[in-house]
Amino acid sequence: MDKKSPIKITLTERDESVTITQWVYQTLRYAVMNGQILPGRALTIRELASILDVSPMPVREALRQLAAENALEIQGNRRVMVPRMTAMKFTELCEARIAIESHAAARALPYIDATILDELRQLDRLIDEAQALGDLEQVSILNQNFHRALYTANPHQVTLPLIESLWLQLGPFMRLATSKLEEHYLIDRHNEAMHAIERKDALALQMAITADIREGIAFAATPELLHSFIEQSAGVSA
Amino acid sequence: MDKKSPIKITLTERDESVTITQWVYQTLRYAVMNGQILPGRALTIRELASILDVSPMPVREALRQLAAENALEIQGNRRVMVPRMTAMKFTELCEARIAIESHAAARALPYIDATILDELRQLDRLIDEAQALGDLEQVSILNQNFHRALYTANPHQVTLPLIESLWLQLGPFMRLATSKLEEHYLIDRHNEAMHAIERKDALALQMAITADIREGIAFAATPELLHSFIEQSAGVSA
DNA sequence: AAACTCAAAATGTGATCACAAACTTTAACT
DNA sequence: AGTTAAAGTTTGTGATCACATTTTGAGTTT
Numbered sequence: 001m002d003k004k005s006p007i008k009i010t011l012t013e014r015d016e017s018v019t020i021t022q023w024v025y026q027t028l029r030y031a032v033m034n035g036q037i038l039p040g041r042a043l044t045i046r047e048l049a050s051i052l053d054v055s056p057m058p059v060r061e062a063l064r065q066l067a068a069e070n071a072l073e074i075q076g077n078r079r080v081m082v083p084r085m086t087a088m089k090f091t092e093l094c095e096a097r098i099a100i101e102s103h104a105a106a107r108a109l110p111y112i113d114a115t116i117l118d119e120l121r122q123l124d125r126l127i128d129e130a131q132a133l134g135d136l137e138q139v140s141i142l143n144q145n146f147h148r149a150l151y152t153a154n155p156h157q158v159t160l161p162l163i164e165s166l167w168l169q170l171g172p173f174m175r176l177a178t179s180k181l182e183e184h185y186l187i188d189r190h191n192e193a194m195h196a197i198e199r200k201d202a203l204a205l206q207m208a209i210t211a212d213i214r215e216g217i218a219f220a221a222t223p224e225l226l227h228s229f230i231e232q233s234a235g236v237s238a
Numbered sequence: 239m240d241k242k243s244p245i246k247i248t249l250t251e252r253d254e255s256v257t258i259t260q261w262v263y264q265t266l267r268y269a270v271m272n273g274q275i276l277p278g279r280a281l282t283i284r285e286l287a288s289i290l291d292v293s294p295m296p297v298r299e300a301l302r303q304l305a306a307e308n309a310l311e312i313q314g315n316r317r318v319m320v321p322r323m324t325a326m327k328f329t330e331l332c333e334a335r336i337a338i339e340s341h342a343a344a345r346a347l348p349y350i351d352a353t354i355l356d357e358l359r360q361l362d363r364l365i366d367e368a369q370a371l372g373d374l375e376q377v378s379i380l381n382q383n384f385h386r387a388l389y390t391a392n393p394h395q396v397t398l399p400l401i402e403s404l405w406l407q408l409g410p411f412m413r414l415a416t417s418k419l420e421e422h423y424l425i426d427r428h429n430e431a432m433h434a435i436e437r438k439d440a441l442a443l444q445m446a447i448t449a450d451i452r453e454g455i456a457f458a459a460t461p462e463l464l465h466s467f468i469e470q471s472a473g474v475s476a
Numbered sequence: 477a478a479a480c481t482c483a484a485a486a487t488g489t490g491a492t493c494a495c496a497a498a499c500t501t502t503a504a505c506t
Numbered sequence: 507a508g509t510t511a512a513a514g515t516t517t518g519t520g521a522t523c524a525c526a527t528t529t530t531g532a533g534t535t536t
Contacts, residue, residue, distance in 0.1 A: 019488090019489065019490090020489080020490070021489075021490085044516085044517065044518085045517075045518070046516085046517070046518095054490090055490060055491050055492080056491085056492095056518095057489080057490050057491065057492090058489085058490070060299070060518085060519090061298070061299070061302055061489095064299055064302060064303055064306075065302055065303070065305075065306045067303075068302075068303045068306035068307055069306055070396075070399055077497095077498070077499090078497090078498085078517080078518055078519085079498090079517090079518095086394070088393075088394040089394050089396060091394075092345065092392070092394045092395070092396045092397075093396050095341070095345065096338075096341070096396055096397050096400075099337060099338065099341035100334075100337065100338060100341075100400075103333070103334070103337035103338075107330065107333065154330070155326075156324070156326040156327050156329075156330045157330070158308075158327060158330045158331050158334055158404075158407070159330075159334050161308055161403070162334075162338075162400040162403065162404075165399070165400065166396075166400075169396070257518090257519065257520090258519080258520070259519075259520085282486080282487065282488090283487075283488070284486080284487070284488095292520090293520060293521050293522080294488095294521085294522095295519080295520050295521065295522090296519085296520070298488085298489090299519095315528070315529090316487080316488055316489085316527090316528085317487090317488095317528095
């Protein structure tokens with residue numbers, strides 16, 4: 001029955017207050033973000049509908065939304081898949097993250113008060129704990145929360161959706177990076193960021209964010225990891 | 239029959255080779271980008287389907303896609319509308335454009351060859367012609383083409399979708415800005431950009447792009463234009 | 477006159493169906 | 507055997523329908 005490799009995605013309980021489309025969207029988004037779907041693997045509406053036990057309609061809408069966010073790619077064939085990655089594209093995504101997130105951080109700085117700073121401190125503590133326990137998936141999630149909390153301090157924030165789009169595109173390939181994270185994540189750039197915030201030093205904050213991003217993912221763009229990218233892609237280009 | 243202000247959008251001939259959903263998407267996108275739909279005006283699927291003479295289905299998909307691109311906003315009520323604008327948000331969108339587009343320009347610079355430079359020169363000439371004729375809408379379109387041609391020189395480009403999202407969000411309110419464009423657009427920043435490209439001077443290119451964006455739209459965030467933003471919004475907050 | 481109530485109309489969501497385009501498999505032929 | 511051709515299957519697109527929720531508007535009350 002399964003001609004292609006079977007799709008195994010994390011299913012969560014569906015909250016009644018949320019529409020089916022939203023639930024499907026969140027489920028698929030999580031699956032894409034965590035690399036549960038092989039790049040290049042064709043995603044069909046009916047197959048996903050069957051897996052998620054819903055009608056094709058909510059899947060259609062969720063797929064289109066994810067495609068609009070660049071998390072999925074619609075080919076000319078109208079086939080939907082997780083985009084394949086290349087070393088150059090990975091680098092571009094990284095550099096785009098640095099450019100946009102350091103900008104967002106500087107723009108948020110004037111709005112950061114004691115409450116938000118406390119929130120950041122607590123998130124940093126939680127990250128340290130997760131790191132000590134070796135729970136890399138939790139580290140990744142908390143790290144995102146840290147960045148999100150920082151940027152959303154700006155009440156007129158407009159860049160977060162763009163940043164989340166970049167996270168989504170990098171997500172499937174971050175798993176490879178975080179496996180090496182333990183040995184590389186030596187310096188706590190979050191502490192540097194918070195010190196910069198206390199001093200209201202925009203430039204220092206941008207440098208801390210830049211370093212955090214670069215150290216977190218940039219080293220993943222090495223030849224051996226690029227090989228993994230190609231390796232794990234389903235159905236190499238004909 | 240029309241309880242609210244009627245929606246008047248530009249209809250183009252539908253190409254048979256394109257899906258109805260894509261045609262609806264392009265039509266609505268153009269309408270949003272050119273401020274043909276009042277911010278805050280509720281957009282209903284059936285009303286648009288009636289106007290465009292299609293079934294509700296393609297409209298549903300197009301609306302969801304535009305919402306994912308931040309061109310439309312879905313409220314908790316599940317009502318869809320063009321987001322309202324504020325002076326602060328306008329400024330943030332502007333600054334985001336500068337940060338991302340100057341980054342994209344610098345990233346594209348190494349890939350610009352004689353062919354692309356010629357293309358840019360020709361677009362600049364066309365802009366001058368349209369400016370001389372006073373065709374501000376054409377100037378706006380060609381200006382976008384200029385920027386797009388520059389950024390897409392980078393074959394590993396990942397920021398263009400993000401940039402287009404910002405254009406879409408600013409679009410509805412650019413009409414107000416371009417009405418003043420004639421008197422303000424004194425210096426040809428495109429020429430500065432092309433000189434920087436010839437010299438492969440990334441910093442000069444970034445400065446030219448920054449100036450081009452800032453002079454093109456930043457002056458729109460003045461009190462009197464902000465007033466127009468509120469003025470033209472339909473159905474003030476209840 | 478302003479606020480509340482409740483029925484009628486409208487709307488988004490989700491399911492099902494029909495159809496054409498794309499893909500897959502099988503068969504025939506060089 | 508390798509290539510081509512056609513039949514069969516799968517898939518995305520679009521239309522239509524049912525239903526629960528929301529919005530609207532008239533009628534009533536304070």
